[in-house]
Amino acid sequence: MLYVLSTVFVAYLSFRQILDPATWNALFWIILLFASVNAAARSFMQESSSRHLYYYMLVSPQELILSKIIYNMLMVLILAFIEYFFYTLFIGNIIQDHFSFVIALLLGSMGFSSLLTMISAIASKAGQNPALVAILAFPVxxxxxISSIRFSRDAIFGLALSANTGGVVILLALNVIVVMLAYILFPYIWRN
Amino acid sequence: MKKYWWKVLTCTLLFYTVAMAFTGDVPALDILHETIRNLYFHVPMWFGMIVLLTVSLVYSTKYLGSNKIREDRVAVEAANVGVLYGILGLITGSLWAKNTWGAWWVNDAKLNGAAVTMLAYLAYFILRNSFPESQRKAQISAVYNIFAYVLMLVFILILPRLTDSLHPGNGGNPGFNTYDLDNRMRLVFYPAVAGWILLGVWLLELRVRIARLRDEDKETRA
Known part of the structure; x- marks a missing residue:
């Protein structure tokens, strides 16, 4: 939270007002990206191996990964809305279709969090190297x-949601793919 | 001879490709001019890369089912050769872009997709290097491999189709098939694709054999 707030403030100090939609949008998503990497990367890293053993005995791996994903989704969503609020406060709000933008935020941050949860699980098994999460996560x-940025750019220009179903479908499909992969593959990571 | 026939075939196809690429007739077209000959090198690289990375995916999945280190070896070597093909594809593409679009690199969905794919597989190698023990390394990196492959597929096959691209066949540009890949070129292009893919499989086979010998050597010493 403080991370988002201070980054937005730094952006405000360096840019003052941003009226150019492309820059506004890019900066918004980059801040969200780094904030969620920082937040979600910790989901497996911070826990000790004895706690992992405890989880291992208590719940099935599928339940564990789904609950972690849901928790991270909520966290990143809260981060996204906090960022939205402060961004509007400091840098200005140039969005024409707010409803579409909120949908973009919702789907984008859900996708970020589920992907990062999975990557964090992979990285935590590879030792405690914090840079590894970033290396593994950014390409995927x-x-x-890119699809979130494109979709929210349309929202800024005021394209109605009904005219932009393609963007929603892509984002939804990506979300579904990531969650399904995590659900299928997580047990293999968890076993050892 | 039975075992070698496909290697002979690879050599024949590639000699034929190279010979025809530099001396064969090509249609005279605006902008492309003689650079159209690059079609026999650039496009098969991507086909080869996708084939090899798919092999890598299949063996990663098989590894998760069986836990045999042999399968992990194929997966990682296929990724290696696939990345080599990807780099060659980027180089040939870059040369082609310089001569037709006027820049070494342009902001195009397919180019960015290719670059991201390279990054993802380099990350895969970094992930592998951070494990001391081979069973765990194989297992975790197999999971990442499957993850990366699926997202790569989305990125290079689906997203460019939805946006404008300078590549033929996207965003209102006509595909090669419609007018300029005439029958003479097709006679070279298909053998070229087959030849380069077979060469990739050959490289893969050699690399797997080297890796196996190295592992066996390590075991006998230990």
Whole structure:
């Protein structure tokens, strides 16, 4: 939270007002990207291996990954809305279709969080190297990031949601793919 | 001879490709001019890369089912050769872009997709290097491989189709098939694709054999 707030403030100090939609949008998503990497990366890293053993005995891996994903989704969503609020406060709000933008935020941050949860699980098994999460996550995050940026750009220009179903479908499909992959593959990571 | 026939075939196809690429007749077209000959090198690289990365995916999945280190070896070597093909594809594409679009790199969905794919597989190699023990390394990196492959597929096959691209066949540009890949070129292009893919499989086979010998050597010493 403080991370988002201070980044937005730094952006405000360096840019003052942003009226150019492309820059506004890109900066918004980049801040969200780094904030969620920081937040979600911790989901497996911070826990000790004895706690993992405890989880291992208590719940099935599928339940564990789904609950972690849901928790991270909520966290990143809250981050996204906090960012939205402060961004509007400091840098200005140039969005014409707010409803579409909120949908973009919702789907984008859900995708970010589920992907990062999975990557964090992979990285935590590879030792405690914090840079590894970023290295592993960025290439696979880019499809999601680009489709979210494109979709929210349309929202800024005021394209109604009904005219932009393609963007919604892509984002939804990416979300579903990521969650399904996580659900299928997580047990293999968890076993050892 | 039975075992070698496909290697002979690879050599024949590639000699034929190279010979025809530099001396064969090509249609005279605006902008492309003689650079159209690059079609026999650039496009098969991507076909080869996708085939090899798919092999890598299949063996990663098989590894998760069986836990045999042999399968992991194929997966990682296929990714290696696939990345080599990807880099060659980027180089040939870059040369082609310089001569037709006027820049070494343009902001195009397919180019960015290719670059991201390279990054994802380099990340895969970094992930592998951070494990000391081979069973765990194989397992975790197999999971990442499957993850990366699926997202790569989305990125290079689906997203460019939805946006404008300078590549033929996207965003209102006509595909090669419609007018400029005439029958003479087709006679070279299909053998070229087959030849380069077979060469990739050959490289893969050699690399797997080297890796196996190295592992066996390590075991006998230990």
């Amino acid at each position: 995050l880019i499809p999601l990031l």
